[in-house]
Amino acid sequence: MKNDRCLWEAEWVIPSELAEGSRVLEEILEQLANHEWGTHDIYSVRLALDEAIVNAIKHGNRHDESKQVRIACKLRPRELWVEIADEGPGFDPTAVPDCTCEENLEVPSGRGLMLMRCFMSRVEYNQRGNSVVMEKQRAEKAPDDAKPSQP
Amino acid sequence: MAAHRSLEVSEVGDVTVVRFVDRKILDEANIQGLGQELFQLVEEENRGKLLLNFTTVEFLSSAALGKLITLDKKVKAHGGKLKLSNIRPEIYEVFAITKLNKLFDIREDESDALAAF
Numbered sequence: 001m002k003n004d005r006c007l008w009e010a011e012w013v014i015p016s017e018l019a020e021g022s023r024v025l026e027e028i029l030e031q032l033a034n035h036e037w038g039t040h041d042i043y044s045v046r047l048a049l050d051e052a053i054v055n056a057i058k059h060g061n062r063h064d065e066s067k068q069v070r071i072a073c074k075l076r077p078r079e080l081w082v083e084i085a086d087e088g089p090g091f092d093p094t095a096v097p098d099c100t101c102e103e104n105l106e107v108p109s110g111r112g113l114m115l116m117r118c119f120m121s122r123v124e125y126n127q128r129g130n131s132v133v134m135e136k137q138r139a140e141k142a143p144d145d146a147k148p149s150q151p
Numbered sequence: 152m153a154a155h156r157s158l159e160v161s162e163v164g165d166v167t168v169v170r171f172v173d174r175k176i177l178d179e180a181n182i183q184g185l186g187q188e189l190f191q192l193v194e195e196e197n198r199g200k201l202l203l204n205f206t207t208v209e210f211l212s213s214a215a216l217g218k219l220i221t222l223d224k225k226v227k228a229h230g231g232k233l234k235l236s237n238i239r240p241e242i243y244e245v246f247a248i249t250k251l252n253k254l255f256d257i258r259e260d261e262s263d264a265l266a267a268f
Contacts, residue, residue, distance in 0.1 A: 021203065039175065043210070043241050046210065047210065047212070047245070050210075050212055051213055053211065054212070054214070099249055100160075100249060100250040101248075104219055105250060105251070105253065106223075106224065106254065107220070108216075108217035108218070108220045108221050109213075109215055109217050110213075111213035111217070111249050112212075112213040113250065114249060115248065115249070117215055118248045127242050
């Protein structure tokens with residue numbers, strides 16, 4: 001069960017300001033770097049979390065600074081788990097048009113959700129659509145995995 | 152010539168070569184300014200052949216992709232041509248996933264792109 005143990009966890013409640021979201025994102029990425037996550041994994045998490053946090057602030061809370069965004073994070077040896085929730089009315093992720101269809105290629109918006117799904121291992125919204133849980137399985141071996149097991 | 156804060160603009164023959172000052176084209180406020188500077192090249196400075204060199208760019212968000220799509224439309228509306236070059240593999244992945252590699256003319260490096268105008 002050693003891979004289920006939590007190496008680090010944190011929770012933030014921030015106002016709907018992009019600078020605050022960036023600060024939290026950098027804290028999470030710093031933890032991944034500290035735990036020797038690979039550069040592509042860190043790149044993937046940065047991309048997906050940036051999209052999700054911007055979505056929460058911009059589309060969810062519509063930049064209303066009286067509304068907050070809650071970000072919870074758990075880092076385990078093999079995975080990162082993140083939950084991002086806003087105070088907006090939510091949206092239906094299944095109603096977002098496929099941005100890769102020929103007729104949508106030139107539409108300037110609607111690619112964030114697709115990038116989140118492609119760069120994370122799991123992306124799941126709650127029923128209201130104002131809270132998303134994302135998981136990223138690390139591609140490279142965790143340093144602990146490489147050590148010989150104790151007798 | 153107008154000042155560009157987010158862009159380094161140079162000319163090679165009749166092609167305008169644009170490099171990005173920021174390594175991360177992510178931040179929403181920066182993207183708005185970046186978009187305006189790019190659109191200005193087409194709409195106010197009437198530059199017909201644009202090459203965006205991504206050599207300095209390490210991160211690109213979906214909002215930045217949106218600006219590039221709008222720029223492509225503006226360039227086409229003005230009868231011009233837009234090409235992209237020097238895109239890192241991890242950034243190219245973003246273009247490939249979203250199938251925008253079909254929309255944009257993406258070349259390996261600046262000399263390839265210049266030769267293709």
